[in-house]
Amino acid sequence: MLSSRRLTMLAISIGLTFSIAFARAIQVQVVESPKYAAAAYDQQIETRITLAPRGAIFDRSGNPLAVSNRAYIVHVDARTLTDTATVATALAPIIGKRVDEAQRRLEAILEDRKSPTPTLSTIVAYNLSPQATSQLTQTLRSLARGGLVVDETWARVYPYGPIAGPTIGFVSLQPMGYSGVEAYYNAQLSSPIGQRRERSRLELLAITPTHSGADLVLTLDLSLQTYVEARLAQAIQDTGASGGTIIVLETQTGAVLASASWPGYDPNRAIELAGSPDARLLRDPAASDAYEPGSVLKVLTLATALDLGQVTPQTIFTDTGRLVIHNKRIYNSDRGRHGRVTIEDILAHSLNVPTAQIALEMGAEAFYQRFRLFGLGHRTGVDLGNEASGVLRTPSDPEWSRADLATNSYGQGLTATPYQVINAINVIANDGVLMQPYVVQQWRATNGEIVRKQPVPVARVISAQTARALRQVMMRATRRGTPRALVKGYPVAGKTGTADWYLNGVQLETTIVTYVGFLPADDPRITILVKLDQPQSSQWSAPTTVPVFHDVAERACQILGIPPTMA
């Protein structure tokens, strides 16, 4: 028999035990209920990411330059991958590698994942087609092996390959635009990430919709672009140049009709190139590479002097053939002394000394104010990623001297991108108005709204009368100085430029040559820049760039339907 004391103790113990259990039940069921409910809810809910394709890019005639196709990315799942040899056997033919290479890659990833701070990407294949992906998954299933995860994505495809590659740019796997139009219009082209939250396949809780990015229509003309690229490649071969750029602008709007650079790249191979020594190719030299343009800029100095009333087409200058300023000796490129000359002679013979004299007489303030108005020293605003601004030292810079004023007047001692140079010369063709060059003319949003870009006049730099007068002078100078530039049926005005090539600040024996011209010069429709780096056949612009200008101008008139204006 239990004593009554013991019975009391047992009752108290049982009571305490139940009280504790009850209290815990209250804590779990009431006090901490929201926490557990939320945890249970999270376990039941599935969130799926939905991706729509990036917007497509078309040329002005609707040819598809960049589109997004359904593709797959294959990752390694380090927790479940064990038999690397078998998985590598299935993977190797799909990714075009040898089995031992594929296995080494898988093992390296597994090893890397053991470290607290892994550095290797787990991606073993990207942009796989649906067929290849299906083949891979079926092979792995038949071998009863796992360890790879396949994710759906959209792969960027550039159907025309390298054509207009630097202008279009490229995207990463994310996809994020990294150069050219892809970078500048990344926000418009990107599609928002969608989400579906559901408790089961039948119980949809919330949906964040996604939609394709906006489609862009470029100003580029694919036919002209194709010709320009072929002609540039021919010029590189003929002259032995190390690189080059050709740009064709619509004079009155600043629309870029063609832009080619050598060496270019195929955006389809951009991700491969990004991890190789050739990664430096992944840029658009026309917008990103500033160089010393040389005598092409004499046109700007003369335009400024004419507009300020400092000179007229009839003004006579005395070319002494030599000028010393701040211990810097300035000569003409032919080292000659030309005596009494007009601005037409200055352009026809590309004389440095009288050009420098005109700039010195004009004064630094007026000179640099106009040169900045011509768009030098700051970005043009062309809608391409990574545009450079070039360097234009002004009197406010401590390193500036009057010798800079003299050399800047004929395009030396400063740098500008090909887009800056052609846009500045285009002012003369466009009756004195600086335009903002542009590559995208409209975009079509998913809701069907079409946003059209209007040409943007940036500033009036010189008067229309000055521009017309200078065009006449340039036309005559072109007939005398570079007759090879003339196109039958069209009056042409243009200017050559040659500058020394520097490597890490050291002047080399080679040059950069440029020719910028426009036609029909009496009513300009297109402006063309041709630039070649380090030509071997000649160090001068006339024999190297001018024939290229002629051919591009002639073909552009045919393709664009520009009628001849003279017999």
Add this chain to the structure above:
Amino acid sequence: MAQTGWGGARTLRVNDRCAVAMAIVSGAVLVGLTVAWLAVSTRTALLNRQLDELEWKHTLLTEAINRTWTEIGEATSPQVMEDRAKRLGFRPAERIEYLVTTLDGAPAITMTHSTKP
């Protein structure tokens, strides 16, 4: 007492009927609500399925459109077009001659262009 007893029994019978009626009504309401809930759930589920299917179709159409654009691009790339033209016997013209006529009666201009780069 008898009257009271009889009255009490009658009250009880009335109350019983009320209770039964209340129970039937409550049951009917409950069944009605359950049916309504099931109907709404089913409808929601069906709509979710439809939404899923439409999204899937939209994705397939987007894929097909993009694939077609790619095929158009590849089929019209300069190299492919040039090869096709050559197969068909076309050759680049050595010279192109064309006549420009003006609307205002000005003399026409005959132009000749070389097409060789």
